[in-house]
Amino acid sequence: MRKEIALRLLTILVVAMLAARAVGQAAATSAASRAQPAPGNALKVCERCIRAHEEFLASDTLQGRGSGTHDELVAATYVASQLRQYGIEPAGDKGSYIQLVPTVQRKITSPPQLTITPPGSEPISWDYGEEFLVAGLTQTEFSGPLRKLDIDKISDVEKATVEPGAVVLIIGSDQSKVQQAAFSLASHAPAILMLARDSQSERFEEAREELPKLNDRLEQDSTGDSKFNVLELRQGAFRALGEIADGAMVRFEARSSDKKGSTWNAVGILRGSDPSLQHAAILFSAHLDHLGIGVPVNGDNIYNGADDDASGTTAVLELARMLGRGRRPRRTVIFALFGSEEMGELGSTYFSQHPPLPLQEISANLEFEMIGRPDPAVKDDSLWLTGWERSNLGPALAAHGARLVADPHPAEKFFARSDNFVLAKKGVVAQTISSYGLHGDYHQPSDDLAHLDFKHMDAAIGSLLAPVEWLVNSSFRPKWNAGGQP
């Protein structure tokens, strides 16, 4: 998991506002009654719909909906077709639901090398698949002075800092703390080096057969490459580097070739009926893509992503079905299913730069991620919200009946690991709803239909219908708590 509004759009909005105000005056008297669901619009989940969405999106036919692949486009087209059926208007390119996102696909073309040059000594050269593996790579070249960080000597790993520009070697006896430190430092440091989880030669041999993957990036990348370079060292190399003094120059080089690519979002809109809430839209989102075809595990090479994130996509579709069929809600509701989240939130980043409404007019975003199984860390069929204490949104939904609690895994930093974070950084109160219980099928081919708990999905989505119905008909303005906005 992981980034302008034209004057013309503004003019259209002003004209639309004036027109809406005229309609609004006539309709103001009936605004109160509109808050109630239309008669016959009983709030019940459609269990068959939930199953049907999953059985299509997570089927082997879609080959794991790889980021930026044709399979991802098929998933987006399916979502578009469902939104049409539910009476949601298109909000993508040229009157369609699909928003095409231009990307650059990058491919490593030769095994990368790592060179370490201690001051006044000869350089040492290490090869990919021999001394090191790649756990994450967003750049083809990086370098910096070595800085060893012994986390056994640090009380709060999350607050660990190092000099800017240093390549950090993390040393520590607690593997989960090492991972935690790696994750929190990786976005600042040029690279993180750590001991491989498994130094077995088999694992290195297998990895050597394929070159490491490099994330695609947006064609118009205004922020520059986002950094996430993490290398795993084999036992011997790790020990050798531990004996080299801080300040040795570490340099990584890989050759790559670029070509033009695309990823796709599916976006729909349900225009609100109350002009007084015109600038207070609600955005429901999830990501369409997953890891596609990859390294086989037990003979299976399709990474179906039934939980991650066909389940979230299904939840958003179910909300669209419920909200599309009744009376129009008072607030405008946007439904966005993003491409290439797994490659660094490319779809949501592009959406945040080309939104159907200015971002200031979106008062909340709820992203749905991995709700396909219950989390044993919380009560029956409850869902949790990332960054619970950051805003008043979670408590308000819970007060209106949502079985929603605080994220029980704060060390995982899930708030910053999905599409919501892209919007949160731009000021939108944006958080993720999940029930991911850190199961072992995460990012494995076994995150498939057979491992979903449909009873849980039905109950979890069902518990949100009434609170969502309240939210989209209320004038409640979600706000960041002091210090909560990232």
Ligand SMILES: [Zn+2]
């Ligand atoms: Zn996900």
